[in-house]
Amino acid sequence: MGHCIGKGGTCKVRKAVHRESGMYVAIKYIKKKALSKKELVMYKQEIETLLNLDHKNVIDLFAYLEVDTYLYIMMNYMKNGTLFDFLQMREFTVSEAQARSIMV
Numbered sequence: 001m002g003h004c005i006g007k008g009g010t011c012k013v014r015k016a017v018h019r020e021s022g023m024y025v026a027i028k029y030i031k032k033k034a035l036s037k038k039e040l041v042m043y044k045q046e047i048e049t050l051l052n053l054d055h056k057n058v059i060d061l062f063a064y065l066e067v068d069t070y071l072y073i074m075m076n077y078m079k080n081g082t083l084f085d086f087l088q089m090r091e092f093t094v095s096e097a098q099a100r101s102i103m104v
Helices: 037-051 083-089 096-103
Strands: 004-007 011-017 024-031 061-066 070-076
Touching: 037 061, 037 070
Parallel strands: none
Antiparallel strands: 004 011, 011 024, 024 070, 061 070
16 A cells, blocks of 8 residues: 555545556445444445445445454545645635535
8 A cells, every 4th residue: 555645533545546447446445343343334334335325426336355353344445635635725614504504
């Protein structure tokens, strides 16, 4: 795997090259010991949702792997960063109530 391109409280994301296609991918790896049972369930729900979702505005999940200590999620590599990064660079803020009204 390549260099770290992102991190959160319980996971890191690294850039990698998919061996079969040669394209860049992002691999999110989550240390399971750092998660509560509820957080682990939430990550598994994220995986399940992404596996069943096919939309041009939602990142594709190519594969996932769960081992004793880590959960790995392989998805599209977004060379320009995430939407969150884009908005944060422009100091764009949205309240939780506004986000809820947009998303629901």
